Amino acid sequence: MQNTELVCVGTAPSETESGEANASGLQVIVLGPTGGPREDRVTGLLVRSTSTEWSSNSVVAVDAGTLLCGIIDTLEPCDNYQELSTHGPFAGLHLPHNNASANATHFFRHIIGAVLITHPHLDHLSAFAINTPVLEAGSGAKALAALPSVVAAIKTHVFNDVIWPNLSDEDGGAGLVTYQRLVEGGNPMMGRGDEKGYTRVCEGLLAMCIGVSHGHCKQRFVAEGEIQRRMSSVTYGGYPHTFDEQAGTGQAMHLASSRSQNCKLIGTRVVSPEISPGLRVPGKEGWATVESSAFFIRDPATKKEVIIFGDVEPDSISFDPRNSRVWEAAAPKVVASQLRAIFIECSYNDDVEDASLYGHLCPRHLIDELIEFAERVTELKHPELSLVKKSKRASAPEVPAEPVLSPRSKKAALVGEKGDHRRGSARIRRRHTRARLVLEDTPEDAERKNPSISHAPEDVGIDLALAESSDPLTTLEWPEPPLAGLLVYIIHIKENMTDGPPAGERILQELQAQGEAAGLGCEFHIPVRGESVFV
Structure with missing residues (x-):
């Protein structure tokens, strides 16, 4: 991977680039592709529908660790008194001013309609706070759209007249920012058909937000009266979770959407006094998961979509x-050919142990997540086939009395469940460095291949063998590559700041090798600052 920047150059776009832009439905501009520690290129992306042609309020920013400075840097090569940008990521954008800073400020004020924040960590938020003073009352309040827990954290800990002036239009603030609280999992009152649950976030774009987990941390209660004042306008949807430290139960709590009064904030999560029991985590009393988000962003004109993840940890260790x-x-x-690209973090390479991921992904876990995604896609594309869900990992298995081992197993290990899956003839194998899942032929399959074989007893099904294997990579056999054509862009890579090769080179190599072995069919890319992606 070349460690170069894609910037505006002094030539017009090629016919291929122009045709790609005209034919596409969504454009994503990567302002900040990394996870630090450099503060000038942490997470920040812009998304627009190409049909809007840079009209007012036609762009959303997704996260804002980098925002205004990223726009300035991308526009600077075009700082030549042009009235219209003719090339680069902002090709076709009207430039009313004579320098990049002024044009970037115009873009922030008038072209960006909303800023979507996945979670309130500084590397995803700090630029928005720093940039807000350039907003003008005459251009209207800039929308900050996020889950209610994220908005509550930003109100309480950022725009609070202590860390930063209260520039919002709530609690007597200056009115330059307005909060848009998104319903977790989508608003059921919005949209129809495959757009049900989506909310309009700017001209030409719809969005839906699903909460994900970004590690866990110790939490403490804040003064209840202060939280009631700051959260008086919060409307809750979905079911965010947390752990009740005061009760000391270590139980996950479900927040009822209609019970916003008398709520208490615990860090970035909100707890209602009326709760139902959820996940119990033995030995983890007083700990809470940190909530992050995944945004589905849709161009209703072409029905094309992208997913942009905030920081996220693997389900297997969450x-x-x-x-x-x-x-x-x-x-x-994916089945409907609507989802074209995923922007997802992969902060470290596979040398990092699970205990040191701190709520992030590495290649082995990202591939595992994509395998689960691929299984769901295959189940929809081939309903006649019987696909077996992934077995538990070797670290936390269920151990039946009589394990069934694959021939290449080195030692007795762990066995998953048995089940009757005789509807289809698919044969799918998964082999892993620490686990191997083998799906054997059903009796019907065996008889079809060899008619001399008699029927097996009626209760014979597929054995799932989870055992230690010498295979270096997870390999899967699918009816067809399930994620073929899907672009996976890796963001939030933690830069190593050494003389060696960029951290992304090894991460990309590991992802490409494991993704190819797993037969996923998707393409992995690591964008550079200022890169423009059309889908």
Whole structure:
């Protein structure tokens, strides 16, 4: 991977680039592709429908660790007194001013309609706070759209007249920012058909937000009176989770959407006094999962979509696993050829142990998540086939009395469940460095291949063998590559800041090798700052 920047150059776009832009439905501009520690290129993306042609309020920013400075840097090569940008990511954009800073400010004020924040960590939010003073009352308040818990954290800990002036239009603020609280999982009152649940976030774009988990941390209560004052306008949807430290139960709590009064804020999560029991985490009393988000962004004109993840951890090691809900919602969109690209973090390479991921992904876990996604897609594309869900990992298995081992197993290990899956003839194998899942032929399959074989007893099904294997990579056999044509852009890579090769080079190599072995069919890319992606 070349460590270069894609910027505006002094030539017109090629015919291929122009045709790609005209034919596409969505454009994504990557302002900040990394996860730090450099503050000038942390997470920040712009998304627009190409049909809007840079009209007023036609762009959304997704996260804002980098925002105004990223726009300035991308526009600077075009700083030549042009009235119209003719090339680069902002080709076709009207430039009313003579320098990049002024044009970027115009863009922020008038072209960006909303800023979507996945979670309130500084590397996803700080630029928006720093940039807000350039907003003008005459241009209207800039919408900050996020889950209610994220808005509550930003109100309480950022725009609070202590860390930063209260520039919002709530609690007597200056009115330059307005909060748009999104319903977790989609607003059921909005949209129809495959757009049900989506909310209009700017001219030409719809969005839906699903909560995901970003690690866990110790939490403490804040003064209840202060929280009631700051959260008086919060409207809750979905079911965010947290752990009640005061009760000391370590239980996950479900927040009722109609009970916003008398709520207490615990860090970035909200707890209602009326709750129902959820996941219990032994030995983790007083800990809470940190909530992040995945945004589905849709161009209703072409029905094309992208998913942009905030920071996210693998379900396999999460206190509060929720990624499967994203894959469940996304699978039908792949089948319908609507979902074209996913922007997702992969902060570290596979040298990092699970205990040191701190709520992030590495290649082995991202591939595992994509395998689950692929299984859901295959189930929809081939309903006649019987696909077996993934077995538990070797670290936390169920151990039946009589394990069934694959021939290449080195030692007795762990066995999943048995089931009757005789509807189809698909044969899918998964082999992993620490686990191997083998689906054997059903009796009907065996008889069809060899008529001399008699019927097996009626209760014979497929054995799932989970055992230690010498295979270096997970390999899968699908009826067809389930994620073929899907673009996976890797963001939030933690830069190593050394003389060696960029951290992304190894991450990309590991993803490409494991993705190819798994037969997923998707393409992995690592964008650079200022890169423009058309889908």
